[in-house]
Amino acid sequence: MGSELFSAKRELQKYPGNEVPVPDAVSIVARVTGLRVHLFRDDEISHALEYARQLIASEKVRQGPYNVKNEVVKASREAWADLTPLARSPVGTLWAEKTGVELVLTTLDPVQTKEKILSMTANILEQKRRYALVGLKQRQDDSVNQTIVTALQTASKAYLESDVPKLS
DSSP: OHHHHHHHHHHHTTSSSSEEEHHHHHHHHHHHHOOOEEEOOGGGHHHHHHHHHHHHHTTOOOOSOHHHHHHHHHOOSTTGGGSOHHHHHHHHHHHHHHHTOSEEEOOOOSEEEHHHHHHHHHHHHHHHHHHTOTTTTTTTTOHHHHHHHHHHHHHHHHHHHOOSOOOO
């Protein structure tokens, strides 16, 4: 994990100041962690919301608080920015499963701090180490790994979008 974080730090040093554009952060996180990471685009919001609504209505999404699922069901493209990160996160997770990536970031911020990017990267690497997700791409159909990937997606997105101070 140390060499991956060193690699991330080295890439982040190329950016002046303390912030990095989110599209660049997505590329860095993907390269360093080995995950297929996608930044949620504006043109995907309506489709992703409709997909999430269908899955919730058909009761294929059973986990999660009722109030979060209700917020997703009532959400609109126009009100996307008003949704809580807890409501955007499952939309991104479900969209990731549909589109075949392992992590969809639904952040609204155009930039992220280097500290947040490093913390998120370290969290993902630790989770991969802890759950031995070395061959994730080859074992995607394994339900245990899929559960872990979903947990990683949710935790990572909520972490990146939170305002909680991060450890250096």
